[in-house]
Amino acid sequence: MRWLDWAVVAVYLTWIIWSGLRAGKRTNELDGYFRANRSLPWWAVGLSVMATQLSAITLVGTTGKAYADGMRFVQIYLGLPIAMIILSRTLVPFFYKSGVFTAYEYLERRFDVKTRSLASIVFLAQRGLSCGVVIAAPSIILSIVLGWNIIFTILAIGLPTIAYTMVGGVQAVTWTDVKQMVVIVFAMGSAVTVLIMGLPHGVSAGDALHIAGSVGRLQAIDFKWDLHQDYTFWSGLFGGLFLSLSYFGTDQSQVQRYLTASSVNSSRHSLLMSAFVKIPLQAMILITGVLTFSFFLFNKNPMLFNPVHEKEVLASTRAAEYQGLEKEYDLRFAERQVAAQALADAGKLDSSSPAALAARDAFKKANGDVGAVRTRAATLVKDVTHDSLYKDVNYVFPTFILTYMPMGLMGLMIAAILSAAMSASSGELNALATATVMDFYRRHVNKDAEDAKYLWFSKVATLFWGLFACGVAYYAANLGSLIDVVNQFGSLFYGSMLGVFILALATKSTNGTGAFIGFLAGLTTVFTFAFHPETKSISYLWHNVIGAVVCVVVGMTVSLFTGGNPTRKGVEAGPIS
Amino acid sequence: MAQAPAALPEKDQDLTRTYALVVVVEILTVAALVLLGTYFG
The missing domain is CATH 1.20.120 (Four Helix Bundle (Hemerythrin (Met), subunit A))
Structure with missing residues (x-):
């Protein structure tokens, strides 16, 4: 990196920290800190929803996947638009009108406190570890390709994120997400321009795509029915549907985003923004990876990228x-x-x-x-x-950035990678703190404290989870290529979590015992499928379907034998008293 | 000082047409991706 690149990264970090620290209004109240007083415009929430999902792993790993394997990965998002429609009609108005701070709060009203606590513990464990991986992946790549110390890269991402999330709460997270999305889109646009301009004289972008297409890099859709293949039309449509329903409908890091919107309709619009934009955006990122493949046909790259x-x-x-x-x-x-x-x-x-x-x-x-x-x-x-x-696909795009991006734009691309890591982890830290405070501290330890007390504890919780994520990131850095396996970790939990919410909203006769046992049964089944030698080759996307189906079937059956829900507890929408 | 009128409770918007548009856009996107692979493949 040259001086201008360092300057761009420094300006970016200063701008983000400064604007993040100043973003919050009325953050001295619990509602302002965790729900932005329900005041944010739909487009900002929509961008924040996308920014939280788009981590540096997506940015760097997806371009690498497209370089090596083509555009098939885009199929994982095929279920997302349908999921957004379903959520917009079901969970979003339900959560919003219930006035909850966390998705799991609703489970206590509908079932009981043990189901709420189990769901929240699963979220905290899974999201706490995943936040570490979100920070670890770009830290490893940047430390290797730039020669930086791994602890320095982890802290360069972690500390600013902890600082503005602690001070500004969800408002700081959302408004920095908006800025970070702009940085990412602008940087990716500049990378595509450099890739096209780097083709030899007489070879156009169309020629580059023809060349890549001749070796299957542009075969995005595969209609073959094969449970063992990760990316097919069917696994994307059905597995991806359950994955998206679970992630956007029951993961606090996403639910909290749309609880900040100014109305139910704004919440719906913020999700529908992703429904329209997500697949084209991912396709553009993948095409960038395909163009990187064509670029490296004419510009020398190392035999192995790591x-x-x-x-x-x-x-x-x-x-x-x-x-x-x-x-x-x-x-x-x-x-x-x-x-x-x-x-x-x-x-x-x-x-x-x-x-x-x-x-x-x-x-x-x-x-x-x-x-x-x-x-x-x-x-x-x-x-x-x-x-x-071992595989080196995650190093393909960083190699291009560091070898061929001109001075200044290289710094912008590094800022974009930092943006992706920070936007994903800030939303997660904020959600982890919210679940810790609302589902445990306020529910079990201190029910009637002043807002100031909860806010103080929220900031401590944000700091704790931030340092925990940095610690996990440091440990994960030593896992090497295992980090890719950890990325699929979420699908072990998502389906069962979704199953509990399906039981809550779509069935009236399920009781707390049924939901609790159904949840555990779903988790056990998915873990068995994921690690049993006979079934472990089944694509992880199907784990989401299996977990949800087992949880619903077991939950309903157990409820049938344990008296059902004769008082129709919590089945109507409305504010939680 | 005149008091601001109380905000009316928000009505749920009928988003049926937006949902239909989401489905149409998705079908067109998949078709475009299939064509991309066919044209350049």
Whole structure:
């Protein structure tokens, strides 16, 4: 990084911390601190909803996935718009009119305090760990590619986020989210421009897409029915629907966003904004990854993108083998570059002509040869480092940023990665503090304290969860490639959590015992499916469906045998007294 | 000082047309993604 890049990052951090600290109004009241006095406009809440979901893992990992595997990942979002419609008609007005601070508060009114506490504990455990991973992933990448100390990168993300979330509460989170989304979109736009301008003379963006498309990088939709594949149309539509229903409907980090809107209709509009924008936005991020693939056909990239693993192999007894592979890679890379240029030239004539078809076959073969060398190098890395999960896709986009982005724009891209990490973690910290205070401290420890007392405790809780997340991030940094596994961790809990809310809203006869046992049964079943040798290959997206179905079926059955809900406790919408 | 009129309770907006639009946009987006793969593939 050069001086201008450092200046851009410094200006960004100063701006975000300054505006975050000044964002809160009437944050000396509990309602102002946790729900912004229900005063925020729908568009700001909508951007905050998207910013909380868009972490640095999404930004860097998704472009890397598109580089290596194409656009299939976009299918995970196919259920999201339908989920937003369902939530807009069901949970959103219910939560809003109930006047709750947390989603789990409603479960006590409908069922009992043990179901509320269990749901909140599951949220705290799962979201607390996930907040650590959200900070860890970009910290590892930035520390490796920039040579920064890992503790420094974790604190560079964690401390400013803790500071403004502690002081300004949900208002600081929302308004900084808005600014961070603008930084992310602007930075991604500049990256796409640099990628296109970096193509050789005579190769247009269309040619670049044709070349990438010839090796399947633009095959976004796969209609095949295969439970073992993570990304198909069906797993995205059904698994993604349950995942989105659960995440946006029952995860406090999202529920809290739309509880701050100025009305029920504003809350609905804020979610529907994601319904319209999310898939095109993710498709654009993935196309950026596809363009990175085409860019690296004409601009040299290292054989493997993770420099730390490369150094380890070069320091081992098998260094000569690795160097031999590098020489072979250079040769294959040059052959593929010629083949890509030939394909771009042939495409300008008639894409179905024999010459164009031959150029296409030649490029496919050349690309396969490069891929084969990379695979052999990755196997060598796995042998030497004993990291069986090794993959370097998360380093593809940072390598492009640090090698080819011009001065100033490189700093902007680093600011965008920090933005994505900070916007996701600030919303999570705020939600963790809210659940700690409202579901435990106020409910079990101190029921009738002054607002000032709860606010003081909220700030302590934010600080605690922030430091906890930084600690988890430091520990997670040593997990290496295991971090990708941790990212799928949420789907172990989401389905069962959704099941409890389905029981609460869609059935009148379920009682607290049924919901509690159904919740535990859903969690047990999903954990069994995820780790049993016979079933662990089933895509994690289906875990959301399994958890919800088991929880609902068991919950209803147990209620049937335990007297049901004869008084119709808590089934009507309305303020919680 | 004149007192501001009390705010009327908000009516739930009928968002049926917006929901229909969400579904139409999703179908068109999927179609566009399929075409993207077919055209450039």
